[in-house]
Amino acid sequence: MKRCLWIVAVLASTFACSGEREGLVIGSKNFSEQIVLAEIMAQQIERRTDITVERRLNLGGTIVCHRALVAGQIDLYPEYTGTSFVVILREKVISEPRVVYERVKAEYDERFQVAVGQPFGFENTYALLIRGEDAKRLGATTLSDIVPHSASWQAGVGHEFIERADGYSGLVETYGLRFDTPPLAMDLNLVYRAIEEGKVDLIVGNSTDARIVSLDLVQLTDDRGYFPPYEAVPMVRKETLARYPEIAPALAELAGTITTDEMRRMNYQVDVEHQDAAQVAKEFLDGLETTEAAGAGSNC
Amino acid sequence: MELIRFFLERRGEVLSLSLEHLVLVVASTLMAALIAVPLGIVATRRARLGRWILGLANVVQTIPSLALIGFLIPLPILGGIGARTAMVVLVFYALLPIVRNTYTGITGVDPAIRQAALGMGLTDRQLLMRVELPLALPVIFAGLRVATVVSVGVATIAAYIGAGGLGSLIFRGINMLDNRLILAGAIPAALMALGADWGLGRVQRRLTPAGLRTERGSS
Numbered sequence: 001m002k003r004c005l006w007i008v009a010v011l012a013s014t015f016a017c018s019g020e021r022e023g024l025v026i027g028s029k030n031f032s033e034q035i036v037l038a039e040i041m042a043q044q045i046e047r048r049t050d051i052t053v054e055r056r057l058n059l060g061g062t063i064v065c066h067r068a069l070v071a072g073q074i075d076l077y078p079e080y081t082g083t084s085f086v087v088i089l090r091e092k093v094i095s096e097p098r099v100v101y102e103r104v105k106a107e108y109d110e111r112f113q114v115a116v117g118q119p120f121g122f123e124n125t126y127a128l129l130i131r132g133e134d135a136k137r138l139g140a141t142t143l144s145d146i147v148p149h150s151a152s153w154q155a156g157v158g159h160e161f162i163e164r165a166d167g168y169s170g171l172v173e174t175y176g177l178r179f180d181t182p183p184l185a186m187d188l189n190l191v192y193r194a195i196e197e198g199k200v201d202l203i204v205g206n207s208t209d210a211r212i213v214s215l216d217l218v219q220l221t222d223d224r225g226y227f228p229p230y231e232a233v234p235m236v237r238k239e240t241l242a243r244y245p246e247i248a249p250a251l252a253e254l255a256g257t258i259t260t261d262e263m264r265r266m267n268y269q270v271d272v273e274h275q276d277a278a279q280v281a282k283e284f285l286d287g288l289e290t291t292e293a294a295g296a297g298s299n300c
Numbered sequence: 301m302e303l304i305r306f307f308l309e310r311r312g313e314v315l316s317l318s319l320e321h322l323v324l325v326v327a328s329t330l331m332a333a334l335i336a337v338p339l340g341i342v343a344t345r346r347a348r349l350g351r352w353i354l355g356l357a358n359v360v361q362t363i364p365s366l367a368l369i370g371f372l373i374p375l376p377i378l379g380g381i382g383a384r385t386a387m388v389v390l391v392f393y394a395l396l397p398i399v400r401n402t403y404t405g406i407t408g409v410d411p412a413i414r415q416a417a418l419g420m421g422l423t424d425r426q427l428l429m430r431v432e433l434p435l436a437l438p439v440i441f442a443g444l445r446v447a448t449v450v451s452v453g454v455a456t457i458a459a460y461i462g463a464g465g466l467g468s469l470i471f472r473g474i475n476m477l478d479n480r481l482i483l484a485g486a487i488p489a490a491l492m493a494l495g496a497d498w499g500l501g502r503v504q505r506r507l508t509p510a511g512l513r514t515e516r517g518s519s
Contacts, residue, residue, distance in 0.1 A: 061475035156381075156462065160475040185472070186381060186462030193373065194381040194462060 023052035024240055024247070027065050027074035030058045031188060032270040032277060033124060033208055033263060037078035039281035040258075041234060041251060047285065048250035061160050062087050070112050075240040080124055081116075082228030084108065084235075086166040093166055097123075097229035108235070115241055117234035118255035122263045125230045126166070127207040128220040131195060135218035142223040143175055146202070151178050156200030158188030166227060168204075174226045192217075208260060210268030232258070257288055306480045314469070318488045321465035324458060325451045325492075328387050332394030333444055339395075340402025340440075341428065354403060357396040365389060365454050369461060386458035386465075393454050394447035401443025405436025438508040445500040452493040456485065466492075 024045070028038035035057050042053045056074055059065050062083055068074045084104045085091050094100055105116040128143055140146045146153075161167045162185050171177070184200055191203040192211040205212065212219060234251050241248055266284060269275040307314065339357075343350030368389050372379035378388045409432050417431045433440075459467030466485040473481030 061477070063475070063477040067477055158475075159459070159468065159471040162468075163472050163476050163478070163481070184382070184462040184464070185459065185468050187460050187471075190373070190381055190461060197380050199381045199462070 023054060024075040024244065025054045025056050025073070027059050027068055027077040028057040029062065029065055029077075030060050031206070033206065033267050034078055035277045036263075036266050036270060036281055036284075037120065037232065039278050040254065040284060041076065041078065043278075043281055043285055044254055045247050045250050048253075049244070049246045051244055051247065069114060069235060069237060072237065072239070076234055076236040078120075078232055079235045080230035080232055081119075082125070082166065082230035084116075085228055087164055090165060093170075093226065093228045095225040095228060097231060100229055101231060101233075109238070113238045115236045115238050117236060117251050119231040119233050120254060120258040121256040122208065122232055122258050122260040123230050124206050124208045124232055124263070125222070126161075126227050127205050127209070127212065128222070129195065129203050129205050129212060129217040130201065130220065132216040132218050134201065135220075140218075140220065142221040144223050146220060147175055147177055150202065151180055153179060153201040154181055154199070155179055155183040156191045156194045156203045157183045157185055158191065158204070159185050160188070161185075161204055171204075171226055174224055208263045208267055210264055210271050213264070214268065214272050232263075258284075303480055303483060307484060310484055314466075314484055314488060317464065317466050317468055317485070318492065321452070321455055321467075321489065322492065324383065324386060324390060324455045324463065324465055325448060325496075328390035328455075329394050329444065329448045329451055331387070332391045332447060333398055335391070336395045336398035336443075337402050337440065340399045341406065343399065343403045344406045344432075345424075350403065353399060357399045360392050361396045365393065365457055366460070368392065369457060373461065381462050383458070383463040385461055386455065386463035389457075390451050390454055394451055397443040397446040397450070398440070399443075401446075402436065402440050405439030405443075406432045408439065409435045434509065438504055441500070441504040441507055445497060445504060448496045448500060449493045452489055452496060456489055 026038050026042045028034035038055065038057055042055055045051055045053050056068075059068060059074075059077075062079070065074070065077045065079070066084075066088055069077060081097070081100050081104050082093075085100050086093060089104065089107050091103070094103075101116070101119070108114040108116050130140065130146065135141070138146065138149055140149075155168075157168060162183070168183060172179075184194065186194065188205075191200070191205055192209070192215060194200045195203045195217065196215050203217075205217075207219060211217070234254075236247070236251070262284075266280050269280045270277050336357075339353050343353045369385065372385045372388060373381070379385050406428075413431060413435070414427065417427050422430065455465050456467035456470055458465045459471050466489045469481050469485030473479065473483075473485065
């Protein structure tokens with residue numbers, strides 16, 4: 001269903017964006033965390049400025065968002081540094097967060113006229129997840145631990161993971177994993193249901209996903225450092241920053257405010273408790289303002 | 301040229317996914333036929349029940365296939381992740397054309413022929429097996445043909461729930477915004493639909509009793 005929505009959205013955007021437009025457009029990929037982050041940015045800009053913000057969320061995968069950003073159909077969207085580094089810039093995986101961030105910042109500035117904002121404060125890395133009972137039975141905590149057992153296992157992944165440079169084939173090669181059957185590729189949101197149903201034994205999900213806790217899954221450590229660091233950052237068109245200089249300080253206020261636990265909690269509210277992402281974002285920003293006010297108060 | 305090279309590079313994957321796709325389509329259409337032909341026959345024998353059967357099959361057809369998959373995912377026996385759910389959806393979609401054509405094929409038999417058969421003392425069962433079904437077979441088969449061609453298209457959505465098939469390439473292509481991947485899934489699917497239409501069309505002509513053939517005259 002989401003696919004259809006974004007196809008409609010993309011079609012609509014091609015017609016809508018032919019002329020000059022007022023305000024700015026925030027995009028996001030097609031999973032809850034992205035929608036929450038986009039909502040947080042949107043509401044933060046609405047709170048701090050008079051700019052009208054249009055939301056064009058659920059836009060499919062990384063490349064869809066990136067192309068829309070570069071083409072000016074959206075003005076900003078949340079991204080992860082490692083994803084930009086590997087998928088967009090097609091660089092070899094590096095595990096040093098600072099280096100990845102700086103390289104992405106410099107390259108985006110030069111090649112795409114896009115400014116990479118300050119990190120929100122958490123990382124959302126690919127998480128190799130197995131059922132808690134399997135982890136206990138095998139005493140497995142790292143990915144290397146499960147290599148000898150994995151032949152009869154069925155892996156479940158999102159479609160994008162099969163094709164990405166930091167995806168399936170490299171992972172299998174790095175760890176010498178051998179599965180008897182090829183991975184089941186499905187919509188990224190369904191991998192959790194697949195492991196819950198017992199259809200698959202190992203999934204590649206996101207480390208901030210709330211369902212890791214609610215389904216009692218265990219995240220295996222990437223002990224060979226296959227995945228790059230994936231710090232969440234806002235990606236903003238430089239042209240947009242020039243047109244609306246007031247959004248830079250508004251977004252800077254969000255830097256370092258979202259911890260991994262905080263993000264996982266918000267994902268839980270949306271994915272498990274089925275709360276509205278906009279409401280979750282609003283409560284987060286309210287909380288942020290209360291702590292700031294309290295901090296300011298104690299300073300006086 | 302670039303596209304052809306891409307196809308050649310991936311031919312193993314395209315081939316195995318095409319095979320998965322074909323298995324999904326063939327298995328589900330056969331299963332649908334096993335359910336739909338008897339339903340169609342029942343519909344011709346009991347008028348009131350018949351209206352219900354045809355009406356229900358019509359309603360199922362109007363549910364968007366993605367929505368149907370969405371409804372099925374949380375269900376215990378019919379649903380879940382994987383090929384079984386996809387099969388259920390495909391069977392649902394293949395039902396209507398076959399039920400409808402079975403019904404139309406049988407009710408379309410010339411009343412004079414039916415009267416003659418009854419006059420010769422055939423029972424209802426004999427009338428069905430010896431007169432009505434043989435005469436309706438080409439029409440029933442036409443329904444099967446439509447169902448198969450529709451299934452080839454609907455089966456591309458199966459990849460959404462991890463049931464494999466050519467849709468895997470299409471979804472991957474959509475996520476990565478890579479048209480070559482989308483075409484690597486879409487072109488074989490289109491060829492499969494055309495091939496099924498052509499092949500089943502030939503079978504359908506052979507099934508038509510010589511006296512009823514309209515094209516190419518009768519020999």
